[in-house]
Amino acid sequence: MGPSRSSLKFWAVIAALVTASVLRCAPLEANGGILNYRAVFKPCYGAKDAVKIALREFERNGSSRVLIVDTASFQTEEVDASTIDFNREVEKKVWRKTPFASALYRYTAGRDGLIHNDGIIRAEAATPGVFLTVDMCPSKRSFNRDLFASTIALPVKDRPIAIAVSGLWIERHRDEFNWIVEEARSNRLSVTWVNHSYSHPYRKGVPDEKNFLLSEGVDLDKEALGLEVLLLENGLLPSPFFRFPGLVSDRRALERLRALSLIPVGADAWLAKGRMPGPGSIILVHGNGNENRGIEKLINFYEEKKEDFKEGRLTLKPLKDAFAR
Ligand SMILES: [Zn+2]
Structure with missing residues (x-):
């Protein structure tokens, strides 16, 4: 007996879904040349x-x-x-x-077991600067435009910001992405594009050791390279920095990152988790609408430190300056 009409229809739907997801995850040849x-x-x-x-x-x-x-x-x-x-x-x-190769080897030295917040988490040398990193994980919400607007309004040179962007966030928030890109093109923001993986895998309720990029079947190389291609197609330069989704990694993931020459970036001031920045801190907030508490804290920090920013006692610095030369 052959397959029933309804099971044929079922497989046709599955085939169409698989084709659609392959096309969606492989925009590489589709545009940008x-x-x-x-x-x-x-x-x-x-x-x-x-x-x-x-x-x-x-x-x-x-x-x-x-x-x-x-x-x-x-x-x-x-x-x-x-x-x-x-x-x-x-x-x-x-x-x-060289400073780059030393940092790459230092921050991808494999360690056993599950690792949280690996990579550089604060400046290697004393500095009056802080380093703002903004994660753009996939999200159904609108982005925090006020975060970008308040940063643009700061009296600091070049308004440097590191944006850890995922491919799915870009795909689903084209207008917001274009708005940020335009702010960068007009030199109102100086953006370091940090790789936050293409699809940023995440399943609620699953333990960290089997979640994020450690999920079964996830190909870290494809995740990282796919995001870079998307940036390049949009005329943007990928930096050599990577932020692990969920800040979760393990030995294997770190080894892959070294093979890709990407330096992991953690944070010592994840504002929504109550850690406030000090000199040299790498600050982490989410700009994708998913963590408004962090954005409020950042804007309060800007407000409280207004005079320090104005007088140059405190400043924002580009992420590459966190590495000692
Ligand atoms: Zn994320």
Whole structure:
């Protein structure tokens, strides 16, 4: 006996759902012209013998492109592959000592068991600055525009902000995303785009060791690279920083992150959890409408410290400045 008409219909629906989800999770070839996006690790010399590392290779609109990081400044850049001379070898003893490679190895040193809040959590050297990181996990709510507006209104140079963005948040909040991008293009905000994974897996009630990126079947490489492609398609530069969803990782996840040359970023001042920032703190708030208590605390902090910001006794700093050089 063959399958019944209703079971055929059931499988047709499943097939359509699978196709739709594959298409949704693989926007890579669909627009932006980015193909063959892959992680590499190729140290090379730039101008004035600056040590750089090519981290990604890909094709954009038919030409070979490279995402490269400056090992002293942690600044990434997209360049044409033909502009880099890979023939001049950088010895391991040279690139391994650079601030970028040292930080990458230090913050991805695998440890056994479940790990919360791994990675850099505060500045490595004394500074009057704090580092604002804003998580944009997938959300059904509107974003906290007031968080961005209050940051733009601060009397600090460049208004630096690190936005840990997920692909699904971008997909579902196009207008809000475009608004932030426009604020950055107009130099009202200076955004470091931190990788918060593409789909940001999360299942309520599931223990942390089997949740977030540690969920069964999750491919961390695809999650991280997929988000980078989405940023590049939108004309934005991925930074070499990664924030684990839920701040949850384990040895395997850290090893994958090292292989992708991504430095994990935790926080020592998750405002909604009652931790207030001190000098050098990495501040964590959610800007996706899911944690308004944190936003209220941040805006109060801005208000309380108004004079300190004005007089330069306190400032916001870009995330790359949290690393000692
Ligand atoms: Zn998140």
